[in-house]
Amino acid sequence: MTNKHLNDAEIQQYVLQITNCDVDIIEHVQHCTNCKIKAEQYRFLFDGIREQEKPVFDFNLxxxxxxxxxxxxxxxxxxxxxxxxxxxxxxxxxxxxxxxxxxxxxxxxxxxxxxxxxxxxxxxxxxxxxxxxxxxxxxxxxxxxxxxx
Ligand SMILES: [Zn+2]
Structure with a gap:
């Protein structure tokens, strides 16, 4: 487990592709409340983006x-x-x-x-x-x- 806090890219990878994540990253998130909160915030953000309606033209293109x-x-x-x-x-x-x-x-x-x-x-x-x-x-x-x- 790394003692250094994870950067944004690592947390995003943890949220989006946990299967491709390094074991060190997963262990760190599980033990560090600071990074766990950040990961939860990213998860909330990505869910919000996914729920957004896809933009559609209001005319027949x-x-x-x-x-x-x-x-x-x-x-x-x-x-x-x-x-x-x-x-x-x-x-x-x-x-x-x-x-x-x-x-x-x-x-x-x-x-x-x-x-x-x-x-x-x-x-x-x-x-x-x-x-x-x-x-x-x-x-x-x-x-x-x-x-x-
Ligand atoms: Zn941390």
Missing amino acids: AELVMEQLPKCQQKVSNETPLFYSIVSIVIFFVCIFFYLFGNNLLTLFEGITPVLIGLIITTVTSILVFLCIDMYKKHQAQMKALNFN
Whole structure:
């Protein structure tokens, strides 16, 4: 048993975690009225703290936060019109091209065999489709990065 009085940290440990306490500390508290009174005061204080009501907001925090967040539907409506506008612009330019050069195209392809024309059309179409899909996917990824999702 220590003859020196316990400090505050030791008394708090005695009150809160008596199982982890040093044997010297326990023996001292049992024999010293001064430290026993201090321990009782701490016990009373900790009980009072435990009985305190936990602070609760008097408003619905989750609801308020959700109101501040941007709506998911807006994100969807932001993406699809852009895709359709790109597609319509491409179709518009293709139509203008055929309107202006349609007659000349026929004379241009006269000398080329039909198999070659088929090959050219297939290649160009597949490249265009691939580029459009790739661009749209990149655009979606960037929009997602902007929205922190
Ligand atoms: Zn003491």
